[in-house]
Amino acid sequence: xxxxxxxxxxxxxxxxxxxxxxxxxxxxxxxxxxxxxxxxxxxxxxxxxxxxxxxxxxxxxxxxxxxxxxxxxxxxxxxxxxxxxxxxxxxxxxxxxxxxxxxxxxxxxxxxxxxxxxxxxxxxxxxxxxxxxxxxxxxxxxxxxxxxxxxxxxxxxxxxxxxxxxxxxxxxxxxxxxxxxxxxxxxxxxxxxxxxxxxxxxxxxxxxxxxxxxxxxxxxxxxxxxxxxxxxxxxxxxxxxxxxxxxxxxxxxxxxxxxxxxxxxxxxxxxxxxxxxxxxxxxxxxxxxxxxxxxxxxxxxxxxxxxxxxxxxxxxxxxxxxxxxxxxxxxxxxxxxxxxxxxxxxxxxxxxxxxxxxxxxxxxxxxxxxxxxxxxxxxxxxxxxxxxxxxxxxxxxxxxxxxxxx
Numbered sequence: 001x002x003x004x005x006x007x008x009x010x011x012x013x014x015x016x017x018x019x020x021x022x023x024x025x026x027x028x029x030x031x032x033x034x035x036x037x038x039x040x041x042x043x044x045x046x047x048x049x050x051x052x053x054x055x056x057x058x059x060x061x062x063x064x065x066x067x068x069x070x071x072x073x074x075x076x077x078x079x080x081x082x083x084x085x086x087x088x089x090x091x092x093x094x095x096x097x098x099x100x101x102x103x104x105x106x107x108x109x110x111x112x113x114x115x116x117x118x119x120x121x122x123x124x125x126x127x128x129x130x131x132x133x134x135x136x137x138x139x140x141x142x143x144x145x146x147x148x149x150x151x152x153x154x155x156x157x158x159x160x161x162x163x164x165x166x167x168x169x170x171x172x173x174x175x176x177x178x179x180x181x182x183x184x185x186x187x188x189x190x191x192x193x194x195x196x197x198x199x200x201x202x203x204x205x206x207x208x209x210x211x212x213x214x215x216x217x218x219x220x221x222x223x224x225x226x227x228x229x230x231x232x233x234x235x236x237x238x239x240x241x242x243x244x245x246x247x248x249x250x251x252x253x254x255x256x257x258x259x260x261x262x263x264x265x266x267x268x269x270x271x272x273x274x275x276x277x278x279x280x281x282x283x284x285x286x287x288x289x290x291x292x293x294x295x296x297x298x299x300x301x302x303x304x305x306x307x308x309x310x311x312x313x314x315x316x317x318x319x320x321x322x323x324x325x326x327x328x329x330x331x332x333x334x335x336x337x338x339x340x341x342x343x344x345x346x347x348x349x350x351x352x353x354x355x356x357x358x359x360x361x362x363x364x365x366x367x368x369x370x371x372x373x374x375x376x377x378x379x380x381x382x383x384x385x386x387x388x389x390x391x392x393x394x395x396x397x398x399x400x401x402x403x404x405x406x
Contacts (some may be wrong), residue, residue: 028153033188035154039161040181044169054109059363060103065120070352072124074217077345084202090127101184136198147325148274157261162256221341226350231387235380237358265317273322281332283395289322297381
């Protein structure tokens, strides 16, 4: 797929509001609604699974979701480059709607994990497609800023989702909470239907497209970015799995507010960090972001009070606000411009590997023993340190060697 086939010329798509086109802002609404819907259920899922006598499968609440997203990424990446961004986006939203209304019908651990798996499939399609759309309709010089703005929209949804989910779940029960998630998922498809396809020359879907060659699965040009992503999001996977139990240690019933703090602090830096990466380079901005990630892990290991717990969340949010838009912009910069979908799906594959690792291994280290919670975050700290080393090495490679004069 030739990138010259984009419907919206990148120079022509910057003349409406804040330098971005109408489709860009509609895309932000889609991203907000989508993330709002499927993050709404997260705070109540551990308790729901325990009510099904599935406490031992706690790590797979996120693990099954991420594993499905991981499996679906190579297919979504290929389809995005062939049949277009819009249909892949819509399929992901439709699956999310079906799953949200399916949760209230679950009465066993197996069916619950099956739905989590299917929900992960939707996450493997829609975000990959929306990210590819950004690369089509936004100029290269504003790519980091655009990633920051779209990430902000997603993070607002991720913030409101857990907060609303906690409130509805506690006051009205999980069944009502699942139905609310389904309604919001329906609302996300309305603006998506109004969006135009962002590339020309698409082909009709056929079953042969589901056959993948090895070169179609991984974009080798972005292996470094993917590795850094994996190591960086281990902490996120651990938090998604363990925050409900960690919050109870401090007497916090509505654990969704922890993620609200994470999101609010993330929002404060997303757009700025994107603009800074456009100006000063992706690597040096990422070095700073991962330094914040290391600090957050140290606080999570040593937290002895509610204040420290929430400060750790705030610092983690800052790191996420810096790292996410910068890594996605860096990946699009370095990937094959004629197969952007594959490059983006590759980064998401590495993201899912990190979330699976972060949800399963720290949960095993914690093992439902409150005194062992620090062990979980010692593991994520080690991963963050490795990410810092790789990023700093990449930054040093970008610096021009000094020429000494005698």
